[in-house]
Amino acid sequence: MNPEHLVSLTLTRHFSASPERVFDAWLNPETARGWLFTTPASQSHSTEIDARVGGAWRIADRREGVDFVALGEYLEIDRPGLLVFTFGMPQFSPEFCRVTVEIESDGAGCRLTLTQKPVPADARPGLEEGWSTMFDKLAEVVR
Amino acid sequence: MVSNQDIGLDRVFHALSDPTRRAMLASLKSGEQSIGQLSAPFSMSFPAASKHVRVLETAGLVRRRVEGRAHLCRIQAAPLASADAWLRFYADLWSEQLAVLDALLKSEDAATAARQPTDTPNAPKGPRP
Numbered sequence: 001m002n003p004e005h006l007v008s009l010t011l012t013r014h015f016s017a018s019p020e021r022v023f024d025a026w027l028n029p030e031t032a033r034g035w036l037f038t039t040p041a042s043q044s045h046s047t048e049i050d051a052r053v054g055g056a057w058r059i060a061d062r063r064e065g066v067d068f069v070a071l072g073e074y075l076e077i078d079r080p081g082l083l084v085f086t087f088g089m090p091q092f093s094p095e096f097c098r099v100t101v102e103i104e105s106d107g108a109g110c111r112l113t114l115t116q117k118p119v120p121a122d123a124r125p126g127l128e129e130g131w132s133t134m135f136d137k138l139a140e141v142v143r
Numbered sequence: 144m145v146s147n148q149d150i151g152l153d154r155v156f157h158a159l160s161d162p163t164r165r166a167m168l169a170s171l172k173s174g175e176q177s178i179g180q181l182s183a184p185f186s187m188s189f190p191a192a193s194k195h196v197r198v199l200e201t202a203g204l205v206r207r208r209v210e211g212r213a214h215l216c217r218i219q220a221a222p223l224a225s226a227d228a229w230l231r232f233y234a235d236l237w238s239e240q241l242a243v244l245d246a247l248l249k250s251e252d253a254a255t256a257a258r259q260p261t262d263t264p265n266a267p268k269g270p271r272p
Binding site: 008013036037116 | 156165169223234238249
């Protein structure tokens with residue numbers, strides 16, 4: 001594998017909905033509740049979104065009696081083209097990623113490009129364990 | 144999935160965040176090289192190159208052995224595989240998320256379209272799909 005490809009991940013998807021609707025789906029708690037970090041198997045779910053730069057977001061999803069919490073902070077909000085936020089699951093790891101969502105008009109719908117970059121951090125004790133636990137738990141949450 | 148012993152991903156990503164170190168890794172893919180050989184494509188002193196190699200070593204991406212006066216570096220595949228697994232994991236997570244969002248928006252559209260013809264006052268309620 002090429003080290004150049006391991007710095008971040010990027011994926012794109014076409015939506016038949018307008019850029020505004022797709023953008024709002026990330027920040028409107030009502031809509032986000034229907035898709036963001038939830039599964040049909042979730043027993044209870046809470047979505048808290050403070051949709052302003054510097055505002056926090058927190059999503060808790062309970063599955064098999066365990067709460068899985070994802071949270072972060074909004075860094076840039078420019079409707080409908082750009083949303084940047086941090087994302088982490090601190091119960092498993094102090095590590096955070098930076099997620100960038102870019103939305104542009106594409107025919108009748110729009111094209112969304114998502115980029116996730118690890119936020120490089122100094123080595124911290126316990127982090128190694130945190131990573132693998134996070135992967136295992138996160139895999140449980142999303143499957 | 145990712146196992147316990149081959150983690151240290153923050154160090155791996157820190158090491159990979161620098162273009163010089165990525166270029167060094169790329170050139171190590173063709174085989175073992177001395178620090179002198181590694182630094183050759185860059186206008187860089189030996190200590191500067193050695194410092195980059197140390198970061199790669201700390202991340203477990205490179206193993207160094209001393210042969211005579213030469214420090215020979217060899218690439219280590221496992222941490223790269225971990226980093227790759229990490230990125231793939233999140234790529235899968237996000238593509239799944241976006242697929243759910245797409246389905247959600249489409250079902251909203253379908254609900255709106257189904258409602259429209261029968262939503263006028265006093266209109267008879269026809270069967271819905």
